[in-house]
């Protein structure tokens with residue numbers, strides 16, 4: 001009997017989890033593609049360009065600028081519990097800030113293997129003090145809605161939820177080039193917390209022509225009210241949802257690259273970020289599965305799936321880190337595509353530039369690469385000769401270059417390659433390292 005009961009409980013829980021869509025980012029991008037055909041390709045191109053720039057920048061520049069972003073909350077409520085108090089909103093701001101500055105207490109739970117790459121993003125958030133008319137504000141807009149939920153069917157949930165951004169059915173955005181707009185509303189469906197949130201990714205530079213994909217009124221983040229702040233809702237949601245969605249808003253992707261179930265661990269499905277290990281699937285609730293290691297578990301230097309990452313689907317209790325490269329990418333996107341929302345730049349992150357850190361391994365990055373690569377050699381010896389050689393899958397050489405006996409060098413070259421290749425770094429006649437590498441025109 002007890003066994004049967006446990007089985008029923010277990011089944012109910014997994015059913016609930018299956019119903020919870022968590023983040024609607026994939027569906028949302030599909031929806032935006034129907035509105036603006038080509039937007040996904042453009043988002044891809046911008047992603048790889050930012051990634052390339054941030055990877056080049058992040059290695060050498062002191063991360064000394066602290067950016068403060070102006071935030072406005074639009075709270076749409078139908079019943080009292082949806083009209084979140086100022087205290088709940090402020091507690092969410094605290095969670096957001098702690099997560100992006102890596103000052104949250106649960107950072108002690110980051111496994112030792114990931115501590116070296118766990119990063120203070122150097123971005124923080126403040127409720128706007130001045131509204132678009134120049135009047136003082138609390139940074140929180142509240143509005144009644146006759147809708148009990150913004151989701152009326154299981155399919156196209158994000159399409160329906162977009163209504164929250166309209167003046168007629170929700171609350172119109174404040175100037176999205178000056179504020180991070182966060183809409184909080186009911187995204188449940190038939191009592192299930194179906195959709196927890198979604199975000200508009202950076203897809204356009206400011207001042208682009210009106211024919212571009214700029215859709216000013218939609219820029220921002222939407223979250224389910226039950227995910228917000230320290231509150232009493234006994235649900236399966238997490239108040240790290242907003243941390244995750246703001247990550248999307250600043251251009252991050254899911255760490256498993258949204259790989260389809262039948263094509264896991266394919267290097268084409270990845271976030272292409274070097275310090276988040278390749279993962280074949282999202283880490284779903286319940287619990288923190290520290291044994292999860294979906295790809296290449298037999299490789300000697302393989303790392304487990306980074307379930308601590310905010311851009312996974314693991315429960316909020318497991319999430320406590322962004323990586324250094326994710327931080328670099330968000331900062332790059334912020335200053336390139338969303339510079340107007342920066343309210344303040346300060347230099348609190350320490351006047352000392354980051355110390356020079358010699359490479360801990362011999363490698364070539366970025367991966368994927370297009371028009372340049374950086375070669376890192378661990379402990380190079382001045383008298384030795386070094387060489388980079390790239391061959392195609394048939395073993396035919398397509399690029400070869402003598403290297404300096406230096407630990408880090410950048411090679412500018414329009415490789416004109418596309419697809420998978422093998423690179424080798426030679427020390428004299430010996431192969432120091434050999435690995436696969438993706439090239440493309442990004």
Ligand SMILES: [Zn+2]
Nearest residue numbers: 023025244254
């Ligand atoms: Zn997501």
